[in-house]
Amino acid sequence: MSYVEDLQNRIAKIEKGGHEKYHQKNEEKGKLFVRKRLELLFDEGMDIEDAFFANCMDDSLPSDGVVTGIGKINGQPVCVMANDSTVKAGSWGKRTVEKIIRIQETAMKLEIPILYLVDSAGARITDQIEMFPGRRGAGRIFHNQIKLSGRVPQVCLLFGPSAAGGAYIPAFCDVVVMVDGNASMYLGSPRMAEKVIGEKVSLEEMGGAKMHCSVSGVGDVLVKSEEEAIEYSRKYLSYFPANFREKPEMMEPKKIKSFEKSIKELIPANQNAPFNMHDLIKRIIDEESFCEIKKKFAPELITGLARIDGKTVGIIANQPKMKGGVLFPDSADKSAKFVQLCDAFNIPLLFLVDVPGFMIGTKVERAGIIRHGAKMLATMSEATVPKISVIVRKAYGAGLYAMAGPAFDPDCCIALPGAQIAVMGPEAAVNAVYANKMLELPEEERAGFIKEKQDEYKDNIDIYRLASEMVIDAVIEPDKLRDELTRRFSIYEAKNVNFTERKHGVYPV
């Protein structure tokens, strides 16, 4: 056999991954082979692969269970690390870890995005001394991820388990896409939980994709298949520049879809009645450009990327249809991470405000709503990208502050006619101010008195009064909102400010 034939044979063998029976097992679960995943992910396959021969002295560990390299997505080069679950369940040995660390170092040097295609049982305990505790042990992977965070986009596609320490890979990514039924994250498996703490629980319940995408918020996007996960990730990356130094690429501007109902007809005049904020979003963004993040988690606040006239914007919008659009600890968390994501990669922010305030009561106080709310305010306040705040219907209490109200340096705060800005709504305010007076009044006079005081209050917070005091910068016809936003974002693009000088803030986390 010639040297060349020998090389070809070795390549052919390694390319096949692990034993056939593991391929079959994966197929039964609807899981694709790692090289097939990469073929679907990249525009035209992987351009560069390094350490293909890692651990090739051991026939049972092709590429040491991970593929690392560079390929193009939407024409842009990106780094990738992809576990091969046909090789010892995608577990990490010494070389697996070294390969992951090296591709991260490459992403750092080239300042290009990195994707983690995770499907791994965790550490190979038999190899722990070589891969766990040292300077270039698994801890280094997370150290690198933290360093890369905000410098280049980091995306996690979770196709299988991400167990124990490995679960920190998704935790440090900007976005985590989870395949329903196969993806899971947990520090200790259900078996371990039963042995150590006596809890009996299923994997789905404790660390499944649905749970993480709707309850814990560790997952961001729930998908039905690996193909869908890959498609989402490709779309997601189209909104981002390669790194924090650059701006997102502009796309061909698209018209908005035409709708029967105008924005004006969409918004109920009654401040207390629900409506679907998604219907408003659709009427101001380019057709089909919405890429929602954390759809199932804290749905009372909508976060997502979109394009207005071809340009990327990050939208944070209250959803009156869910929980009245009230802010909770989870919604505050959701906003904080999303605002950081957009600010890191020069994506302008649009706040669509219809908020009755932060939730009150024992439950949320015990959950630390003050500290979570503070986090929401801090990230929004710190963001130096163009920021526009639109008061769609109401902004009460600290809700105004959290949604980029005038005091937080938005480039402008505009209102739709009929919008109300106040410490609290008319009903609550009249109750608070006239509680004693109302008790003294004879029953038959009470209703009339309340109505009179509420009307007085409404006049006092009239939107033109606030415009006259220059609290808001403009009052806009609802159906001219898109044009207004297009013009303003295009002008604010030139913004170049530094928030403040220091090492870093000390906010609640």
Next chain:
Amino acid sequence: MQEVKATMAGSVWKITVKQGEQVEEDQDIVILESMKMEIPIGAEEAGTVKELKVAEGDFVNEGDVIAIIE
């Protein structure tokens, strides 16, 4: 069987279905009032209202069962 639960603390403002009534997915079962807002609570799946656990004016906490649908 499906338990319809309160998504947040508040009082029951209106019950919009009757026991035994057929409901569709997403159809409102009750409307809570909380934080001065109307909070519709819908059915996750279509079915028949087997039991209503609350009356108008009741206070409910987040997670309390409002109705059972079969």
